[in-house]
Each structure stands twice: as C-alpha cells, then as structure tokens.
Amino acid sequence: MSEQPELDLDEEAEETGIDPQLALADERYEVIGRILCEVYEPGGHKWDLSDMLDRVLLHKYLGLPIFLVTMWAMFHFTFEISLVFMEMITQFFAWLGTFTSQIPIPWLASLLTNGVLSGVGFILTFVPPIFFLYLAISVLEDTGYLSRAAFVMDRYMMRMGLHGRSFIPLLLGFGCSVAAVMAARTVDGESNRLTTVLVSPLMSCAGRLPVYILIAAVFFPHIAGTMVFVMYILGIVMAIIVSLIFKKTLFREESSSLLMELSQYQVPTVHGSFRHMWDRGLMFLKTAGSYLLVGSIIMWVLSSFGFGGYGVPVDASFASMLGKLFEPLLSPLGFTWQIVTALIFGFIAKEAVIQTLSIIYAVGGTVTLAAALTSSITPLSAFALMVFVLLYVPCLATVGAIRKETGSWKWTAFSIIYQLILAYVVSIGIIIIGGFFIV
Amino acid sequence: MSRIHADEFGVPQDGTWPSRLSLVVGVAYTVVGIIQICVALGFIAPIVGFTDLVGGFLLIIIAAVFFTGVKPLSKNEQEGYAFIAVGYILAAILFALQVLVIITNALGWFLRFNNWLQWNVLNDITPSLWLFVILMTATGSLWILGNLREKLIPNSKEDTPK
Numbered sequence: 001m002s003e004q005p006e007l008d009l010d011e012e013a014e015e016t017g018i019d020p021q022l023a024l025a026d027e028r029y030e031v032i033g034r035i036l037c038e039v040y041e042p043g044g045h046k047w048d049l050s051d052m053l054d055r056v057l058l059h060k061y062l063g064l065p066i067f068l069v070t071m072w073a074m075f076h077f078t079f080e081i082s083l084v085f086m087e088m089i090t091q092f093f094a095w096l097g098t099f100t101s102q103i104p105i106p107w108l109a110s111l112l113t114n115g116v117l118s119g120v121g122f123i124l125t126f127v128p129p130i131f132f133l134y135l136a137i138s139v140l141e142d143t144g145y146l147s148r149a150a151f152v153m154d155r156y157m158m159r160m161g162l163h164g165r166s167f168i169p170l171l172l173g174f175g176c177s178v179a180a181v182m183a184a185r186t187v188d189g190e191s192n193r194l195t196t197v198l199v200s201p202l203m204s205c206a207g208r209l210p211v212y213i214l215i216a217a218v219f220f221p222h223i224a225g226t227m228v229f230v231m232y233i234l235g236i237v238m239a240i241i242v243s244l245i246f247k248k249t250l251f252r253e254e255s256s257s258l259l260m261e262l263s264q265y266q267v268p269t270v271h272g273s274f275r276h277m278w279d280r281g282l283m284f285l286k287t288a289g290s291y292l293l294v295g296s297i298i299m300w301v302l303s304s305f306g307f308g309g310y311g312v313p314v315d316a317s318f319a320s321m322l323g324k325l326f327e328p329l330l331s332p333l334g335f336t337w338q339i340v341t342a343l344i345f346g347f348i349a350k351e352a353v354i355q356t357l358s359i360i361y362a363v364g365g366t367v368t369l370a371a372a373l374t375s376s377i378t379p380l381s382a383f384a385l386m387v388f389v390l391l392y393v394p395c396l397a398t399v400g401a402i403r404k405e406t407g408s409w410k411w412t413a414f415s416i417i418y419q420l421i422l423a424y425v426v427s428i429g430i431i432i433i434g435g436f437f438i439v
Numbered sequence: 440m441s442r443i444h445a446d447e448f449g450v451p452q453d454g455t456w457p458s459r460l461s462l463v464v465g466v467a468y469t470v471v472g473i474i475q476i477c478v479a480l481g482f483i484a485p486i487v488g489f490t491d492l493v494g495g496f497l498l499i500i501i502a503a504v505f506f507t508g509v510k511p512l513s514k515n516e517q518e519g520y521a522f523i524a525v526g527y528i529l530a531a532i533l534f535a536l537q538v539l540v541i542i543t544n545a546l547g548w549f550l551r552f553n554n555w556l557q558w559n560v561l562n563d564i565t566p567s568l569w570l571f572v573i574l575m576t577a578t579g580s581l582w583i584l585g586n587l588r589e590k591l592i593p594n595s596k597e598d599t600p601k
Binding site: 052053055056057059061062065066068069070072073076077080081083084085087088091222223226229 | 501547
C-alpha cells in the first residue's frame with residue numbers, strides 16, 4: 001500500500017525533473033518561515049560556541065585559508081605518521097619473502113615472492129596511510145567541520161557560476177570516487193548534476209594515495225607530505241576549472257544558492273571516529289584480499305611469460321609487449337614501458353598501478369621499487385606521473401557508477417575520453433613548463 | 440556588538456589585554472612564518488627546523504586569524520574572542536601534529552629502521568612546536584596574573600560602573 005505514493009513521486013520527478021527531496025525541503029523551509037513570521041520576536045541573541053566558531057571558520061576572507069590549513073594538517077598527518085608503520089609492514093613482508101624465496105620449485109617461489117608478496121604485500125604497506133586518512137576524514141565529519149568546508153567553498157563556486165551543492169559530492173570523492181558520483185544525485189538541476197558526475201572523478205580518492213605516497217617519498221622526501229597535499233588541492237582546482245569549462249560550453253543553466261542545515265560543532269568520540277575509520281578501511285582490505293590478489297597473479301603471469309614460455313627476460317614478457325605498444329604515446333612524458341603497463345592496469349583500480357610496478361620490477365630482478373623508479377624517470381616525470389594518475393579514469397567501478405547515474409553510454413565514453421585528454425595535456429604541460437626551470 | 444554573554448564564556452571584563460595578546464601573538468607568528476619562508480627559499484642561512492616552506496605560510500595564516508581578532512577586541516566586542524579561540528585551535532593542531540611526528544620518528548629510531556638511523560630530534564623541533572609552547576606559557580601566565588589580581592583587589596569588579 002505504501003509503495004504506491006513513492007512510485008508516483010518518482011514518476012512525477014522524472015516527468016518534471018524536480019527532485020522530490022528538494023521539493024520537500026523547500027516546502028519545509030516555507031512552513032518554518034511562515035511559523036517564524038508569526039511567533040518570532042527579535043531580541044537578545046544567544047551566542048553559543050558553534051556561532052562563535054562559525055564566525056571565524058566561515059569568515060569571508062579567513063574561511064578558505066583555514067580550510068587549507070586543515071587540509072594540509074590532514075595530509076601531513078596521513079603521510080608523516082604512517083611512515084614508521086609502513087616500514088614495519090615492509091619489514092614483515094621482507095621477512096616472509098626470505099621463506100617463500102627458498103621454496104625449491106622455482107615458479108612457485110617466484111609466484112609467491114615476486115607475484116603475491118611484491119604485489120598484494122606491497123599494496124598492504126599502504127594500509128596505515130589509508131586508515132589514517134579515513135580517521136582524519138571521520139574526525140572532521142564528526143566535528144561538523146566538513147559540512148562547513150562545503151559552505152566555505154560554495155562562495156567561490158557560486159562566483160564561477162557553479163552549483164554550491166556540488167562541493168559535497170566532491171568532498172566525498174576524497175574517500176571514494178564511486179561514492180562521489182552517486183552523491184551527485186543530491187545536486188539540483190539536470191545540467192548541474194551531470195557536471196558534478198563528470199568532475200567528481202577528478203577528486204583524489206584513497207586508491208590514488210599509495211601512488212602519491214610512493215612517488216613523493218622517493219622523489220621529494222623532504223616535502224613528501226606537502227606534495228600529497230598539493231595533489232589533493234590540484235584535484236579540487238581541476239574539478240572547478242573543468243566544471244567552469246563545461247558550464248560555459250556544454251551546459252548552460254542558472255546556478256542556485258546552497259541551502260543546508262549546519263549542525264552544532266561536536267567533540268568527536270574516539271569510538272565513533274575509529275569505527276568509521278575501520279568500516280571504510282575494511283573495504284580497502286577486502287579489495288586487496290580479493291581482486292588485487294587475483295590481479296597480482298595475472299600480472300606475475302604477464303611479467304614472467306612471453307612467447308618463449310616461462311622465465312623469459314622481463315623485457316620480452318607479455319607485460320612488456322603491452323607496455324611497449326602504448327609507450328610511444330606516453331614517452332613525451334618520460335614514462336617507461338613499465339609505467340605505461342602499470343597505468344593500463346590502473347584502469348581497473350588505482351591501487352593496481354603501484355602493484356603492477358612492484359611486480360614488474362621484482363620479476364626483472366630489481367632490489368627495490370624506489371631504486372628502480374629513480375633510475376628510470378626524472379623527478380619532473382615523477383611529478384607528471386602523479387598528476388596523470390590524479391586526472392585519468394579512477395577505476396572501472398567509477399565508470400560503472402557514471403554509466404548508472406547518467407544512464408547514457410555517450411556521457412560515460414565522454415567522461416573517459418575527456419579525463420584521458422585532460423591527464424595527458426596537464427602532464428605534458430608540467431613537462432614543458434618544468435623543462436624551462438630544470439636545465 | 441554589546442558584551443551580553445561575556446560572563447557566560449568567562450571572558451575578561453575588558454578587551455584591552457586580550458587584544459594586546461592577540462596582536463603580540465599575531466606579530467610573533469608572522470615574523471617566524473616569514474623567516475621560515477625565507478629560509479626555505481634560501482634567502483637566509485639554514486636554521487634547524489625551519490625548512491618547510493608551506494609550514495611558514497601556515498604560521499602566517501594563524502597570525503592572520505589572531506590579527507583579525509585585534510580590532511573587535513579593542514572595541515570590547517565579544518566576537519573578537521572567537522578569533523583568539525580559533526587561532527589557538529589551529530596552533531594546537533599544528534603543535535599536536537608535530538608531537539605525533541616526533542613520537543613516530545622516535546619509534547622508528549628506537550626500532551633501528553634504516554631510514555631513521557640518522558634521525559635527530561632537533562630537526563623536528565619546528566616553529567609550530569615551540570611557538571605554541573611559548574603561546575600557552577604566556578597565556579597561562581596572564582591567566583594566573585589575572586586571577587591573582589582579582590584576589591588581591593576583590594572590590595575592583597564591583598566598583599566598575601554598569
């Protein structure tokens with residue numbers, strides 16, 4: 001019985017293009033407004049702690065700098081604090097590797113040591129920063145600051161003709177691009193919603209974090225935390241720029257104001273924050289234990305086998321052939337075939353980029369991934385690689401989410417193509433501009 | 440804005456001293472922030488703990504928060520205390536972050552990991568750390584002095600015309 005009205009509502013929403021939730025919210029505020037007009041008498045305003053903090057945190061000029069300080073603190077915390085725990089996990093897998101490499105069956109020893117441990121084992125070393133990132137996001141959410149951040153950014157987005165509500169899905173993109181794309185449903189208006197869906201993947205998700213951490217630690221060790229922060233800020237900036245371009249060219253629709261209820265600030269509880277961190281981090285562990293494990297085995301097969309069978313040099317492996325096929329396209333960026341292969345596997349999930357690199361170099365006999373990277377690319381190309389990873393298609397799951405949310409293969413294909421072009425153009429721009437400064 | 444709820448927050452009766460404190464803290468954070476930026480850019484000879492360029496900008500942002508509070512405080516407006524509070528919170532976040540960095544680095548050094556063998560605690564004593572210690576010491580001293588003054592001159596509050 002109760003299903004019927006919802007069905008009608010959905011049908012009506014489809015016909016009129018108005019989100020019933022937004023229509024209900026508008027109606028609710030109208031009712032509140034009418035009641036307040038009748039009963040409210042202006043008087044002495046009671047100033048509580050939330051008002052006091054909002055006066056500064058939502059300040060016209062200080063709001064954005066304070067948001068940047070908070071973001072920097074979050075990524076500095078994520079990177080610097082996790083380093084020692086990452087080293088512990090690395091040591092543990094190195095210790096395990098001393099046993100697996102002793103297995104008398106060569107292919108099995110190679111599969112376990114160079115495939116599973118170098119692949120899944122290596123990606124598991126990034127569990128601490130991912131958990132710390134989720135902890136920081138949980139704390140910011142629980143205090144009530146994250147919704148204020150959307151409010152702070154709204155002012156700047158509105159100036160550029162963008163919809164303020166779009167920033168909320170974009171913020172969710174810090175955790176997962178799929179969640180960001182799906183959250184675009186809350187955005188008012190078809191064009192605004194489509195713009196948000198298309199730019200949400202540009203926000204840096206947790207899956208990209210291992211790539212940033214590895215490259216930043218290897219090539220920019222003294223400013224590694226800052227480099228990670230820069231990548232996240234660049235994601236926001238690119239999302240805004242691309243939205244602006246879309247609004248000026250593809251979609252022309254008036255933007256509306258952001259109306260949201262700001263809850264009171266709260267002191268986050270240890271239990272609540274750690275619980276949120278665990279729930280979100282568990283998803284990463286499940287991913288590592290399921291398809292990243294399968295992926296590492298496939299990658300080991302591609303790196304260990306060639307037309308000559310098992311044990312061919314890695315340069316003659318199937319992985320090498322795949323990478324070399326597309327290498328000419330990406331060689332202006334200074335990327336080697338190993339990186340190109342990793343980027344191809346990165347289409348499945350961004351964690352696979354690091355995993356693939358680790359396996360290819362391990363099968364090739366390189367002692368550490370850090371040593372292999374420093375000998376194969378320059379710091380400028382390394383930075384271009386970070387930017388490329390930031391801007392090109394996040395993962396297959398996100399592509400699926402875009403297809404579902406847009407209901408169109410055309411827009412899904414457009415999303416993939418524009419992100420690839422954007423990643424290439426910005427990365428090549430970095431190489432060209434950086435080339436002037438680095439002689 | 441009137442001082443309707445000043446007592447509710449336990450703020451001092453006069454905004455003169457808090458505004459001066461806000462100004463001094465703002466100046467201190469600005470000067471150290473500029474020095475940090477100059478050191479990071481290589482304009483000044485290296486100083487231990489002053490190597491992070493972004494860290495310098497963060498100190499200047501904190502200084503800006505304190506500076507913004509000076510004017511309302513000098514006019515005896517309670518709004519000014521919000522800027523001091525947020526300034527303290529931001530300074531405390533950077534301080535706590537640096538303490539955590541020192542603790543985890545010390546753990547790496549204690550466990551004799553390769554990357555931590557050359558670690559020296561002095562390199563982690565950054566301005567965000569010691570500035571906050573000075574800030575808290577100064578604030579604590581002012582608070583104690585204020586309490587002492589109230590105890591020594593108990594009638595001064597009652598004598599103030601309303």
